[in-house]
Amino acid sequence: MYQGIRMSGFGGQGVISAGILLAQAGLLEGKNVSWFPAYGAEMRGGTANCSVVVADDEVSSPIVSRPDTAVVLNEPSLAKFEPMLKPGGLLIVNSSLVNTKPKRTDIRVALVPCNAIAQELGTIKIANMVALGALAGLTGAVSIEAIAKALPKVFKRAKPEILELNVKALKKGAEAKAE
Amino acid sequence: MELVNKWPAGLVEMPLRYCPGCGHGIVHRIVGECLEELGIRERTVGVAPVGCSVFADDYFNCDMIQGPHGRGPAIATGIKRSKPECIVFSYQGDGDLASIGMAETIHSAARSENITVIFINNAIYGMTGGQMAPTTLIGQKASTCPRGRDPKVNGYPIRICELLQSLEGASYLERTSVHTAANAIKTKKAVKRAFQNQIECKGFSLVEVLSMCPTGWEATPLNSVKYIADKMMPLYPLGVYRSPEQREQKEGGAA
Amino acid sequence: MGEKILMKGNEALAEGAIRAGCRFFSGYPITPQNEVPEYMSWRLPDEGGTFIQAESEVAAINMIYGAASTGMRCMTSSSSPGISLKQEGISYCAGADLPFFYANVVRGGPGLGNIAASQGDYHQSVRGGGHGDYRVLVLAPNSVDEMANFPKKCYELAFRYRMPSMILADGILGQMMEPVEFKFEPVDPKSFKEAGWELGLAAGRRKRIVRSYDLREGELEKINAARLKKYREIEEKEVLFEAKQCDDAELVVVAYGTSSRIAAAAVKMARDKGLKVGLFRPITLWPFPKKQLAKLAEKSRKFLVVEMSMGQFVDDVRLAVCGRIEVDLYARPAGIPSGEETFAAVEKSYKSMTPARAAAPAKTAKPKGKPGRPRKKPAKKAGRPAKKTRKGGRR
Incomplete structure (x- = not known):
């Protein structure tokens, strides 16, 4: 198993921490993992993205240039990462914020209204968890249980009820279907 | 018969290789005496600069390190923070301290590093052959301003004590001279106080000493003494520019 | 732990x-x-x-x-x-x-x-x-x-x-x-003993001087x-290195640090395709594993250096093998190659070995008992394959 993943969104949407969570979950499941942020000159409001690899074998490059899966939480990310996907790859789109429809026909697409689902659960802050849940459900790279176990390791100061809410978002996201 | 003028324990018994009439020897002796009188010789580490006093690592009878040009206060910082029980001083000339090492001078003062800096201001680069220093006087001739320092071309001399005075971190700043015996005695008092401050953990202390450089100035030793009194002292007035007491008062007032 | x-x-x-x-x-x-x-x-x-x-x-x-x-x-x-x-x-x-x-x-x-x-x-x-x-x-x-x-x-x-x-x-x-x-x-700094050159408290000993x-x-x-x-x-x-699948390798990829990971992926792809490719990775860059590389040059037929620079690391590899073996270069100055791109370079380098040798890498090509001797080049045919100095992307 090898999953090269790119996660992208506005700074503040939580793609960086969702990526760390994914890597931590993979580690808990005994897989080889890496996480690599696109780091740049500091600025607010820009697009943030990270690469995550979850694999059975050793991870070669931590920079995922041809992703198996891309998670795009905002419009600019779609334009950037849709073309990079491998043929047959999976594109998870936050349809609450991304209006453009993906153009490629050689990939699988999951339109997930992450913000709307998160809002229903109580706060849009957990939209990233909905997307991560969808990724886990659709790729099987890691289990929802592993992510739930990883949560307190990554968010060390989070209160139990917040962690619980995150798990709810993960589970809701895992129900997503791809076409 | 009583020996009244012995070699101070703070200096190694060896001839100093400075030019006749140079002020370094006097200041070396002063520092050496202070190390002895304060009983700190065996726990003092000195930093020798690049310049004429590069050989200070041989002369002072305490652990010594010789470092890159201008970086004395940074090296002293590293030593003091690693061994706070040691007394650490940096001995520097004007090119070293006020030109290439200006950033280290200012920032170690701003951090109020608990170190002592002995600053020899002779308004010239001695070792390299009498080039213009940041402290060279307007009109003073040097090998890189042969017609005399022209402010339009070479800018103006830097007054270190006045400059550092604005920094809250500077604890003790005094300018003295060694062109007369009376002034040398005052210099010793200042140097002693600068070490005493460190012993009492009062932060950054610097003594700027106006000093003769007959070779660099192309003058006789006697004329060099006169040069300090007539030309240097008006530009570089002697006195205390900052004392720990002033600093405490200021801090108390602010609180 | x-x-x-x-x-x-x-x-x-x-x-x-x-x-x-x-x-x-x-x-x-x-x-x-x-x-x-x-x-x-x-x-x-x-x-x-x-x-x-x-x-x-x-x-x-x-x-x-x-x-x-x-x-x-x-x-x-x-x-x-x-x-x-x-x-x-x-x-x-x-x-x-x-x-x-x-x-x-x-x-x-x-x-x-x-x-x-x-x-x-x-x-x-x-x-x-x-x-x-x-x-x-x-x-x-x-x-x-x-x-x-x-x-x-x-x-x-x-x-x-x-x-x-x-x-x-x-x-x-x-x-x-x-x-x-x-x-x-974890190492306790208190366990360190003075070696005798350190500056500091000097009671009862002579002064020490640190200078250059x-x-x-x-x-x-x-x-x-x-x-x-x-x-x-x-x-x-004190030389440290890592050699993977070098024993039967005809082409050895030489890389360090990040590029050695990417090269590892390329080597795996090559092996999957049946190409005899190994990976040599110096861990200490100084001291450089000169002898180890020279020895490897005796049994393999070509080296390919992969580096994220213009061709600096390759200098040391070439010095180590001293002309005994051809050393190709895949250089990415301020670029980060992907595994696939690196594999392409590996394949190209592999295939540019002379066909005769690529087909029969065995004993005949190796004069016995004379290790270290520069091998004769098969006439002019292969010549020197063009250096692969890639004009790196992502500037």
Whole structure:
């Protein structure tokens, strides 16, 4: 198993921490993992993205240039990462914020209204968890249980009820279907 | 018969290789005496600069390190923070301290590093052959301003004590001279106080000493003494520019 | 020990240094190594250590010079332009025989370059770097786990030989997160004994002097000759490397650090396609595994160097094999190759071996009993395949 993943969104949407969570979950499941942020000159409001690899074998490059899966939480990310996907790859789109429809026909697409689902659960802050849940459900790279176990390791100061809410978002996201 | 003028324990018994009439020897002796009188010789580490006093690592009878040009206060910082029980001083000339090492001078003062800096201001680069220093006087001739320092071309001399005075971190700043015996005695008092401050953990202390450089100035030793009194002292007035007491008062007032 | 934790390379490096006994750090901000000073600034005081944000890289390295002179296990880190500024101080430490440890999290250059990963500082690392005649010990990790575990090795070597040692990393190794396992118990600095050169409390002993000069006629040469002897000993004893699937390899890919990981992926692809390709990875870049490479040149037929620079590392590989074997180059100056791109370079290099030999790599091609002898080239046919100096993308 090898999953090269790119996660992208506005700074503040939580793609960086969702990526760390994914890597931590993979580690808990005994897989080889890496996480690599696109780091740049500091600025607010820009697009943030990270690469995550979850694999059975050793991870070669931590920079995922041809992703198996891309998670795009905002419009600019779609334009950037849709073309990079491998043929047959999976594109998870936050349809609450991304209006453009993906153009490629050689990939699988999951339109997930992450913000709307998160809002229903109580706060849009957990939209990233909905997307991560969808990724886990659709790729099987890691289990929802592993992510739930990883949560307190990554968010060390989070209160139990917040962690619980995150798990709810993960589970809701895992129900997503791809076409 | 009583020996009244012995070699101070703070200096190694060896001839100093400075030019006749140079002020370094006097200041070396002063520092050496202070190390002895304060009983700190065996726990003092000195930093020798690049310049004429590069050989200070041989002369002072305490652990010594010789470092890159201008970086004395940074090296002293590293030593003091690693061994706070040691007394650490940096001995520097004007090119070293006020030109290439200006950033280290200012920032170690701003951090109020608990170190002592002995600053020899002779308004010239001695070792390299009498080039213009940041402290060279307007009109003073040097090998890189042969017609005399022209402010339009070479800018103006830097007054270190006045400059550092604005920094809250500077604890003790005094300018003295060694062109007369009376002034040398005052210099010793200042140097002693600068070490005493460190012993009492009062932060950054610097003594700027106006000093003769007959070779660099192309003058006789006697004329060099006169040069300090007539030309240097008006530009570089002697006195205390900052004392720990002033600093405490200021801090108390602010609180 | 034991548990694997997910850590960022820069933080693993800092934690590894602290666990190896580092109690003094001075540095200056520069991307992509900022997590090192940031980590040190909160972690060191907890251990009774000192963190100083210096006013410049120049001041930072001179604080290290001072701290190292007391025998303190100290560290600084920076990225390429900052290391350039530190070179004078590093030269002084080498000249004064002071042990300390530093890390260069390399970014693209020259000049301000960029902040992405690069291997462009190879030469300045393995050739000393500053002015004068000296070496520093250079270790090149290729994982976050090694970022965490190499500082201990660096300190041990630095103190054993009284000289600076460094980790040559890059933006990827600094910024990425990977599982880490600290493979040693934390070292207690109180357990270190004075060696007899340290400055400090001098009661009952003669004064000590730390300096990097000797102006007396003929003296500096003696000091440098002694240092050379030490360097020779290190070249003999301290070489570290990793060789994978080299035994039957016709083509050996030679790479270090991040590019060795990418090369590993390419080697795997090549093996999957039935190409006999191996991977040789120097872990110490100085001392360089010259002998090991020379030996490998006897049994394989071609080397391919993969580096994220113009062709610096390849110089040492070519010096090591001394013309015995053809050495191709896949250079990506300030570029980061993918596994696929690297595989393409491997395949091209492999296929440009002369067909006769590629078909029959066995005994006949090897004159027996004369190892080390330059092999005869089969006439002019193959000539020298065009060097693959790729005009790197992503500028």
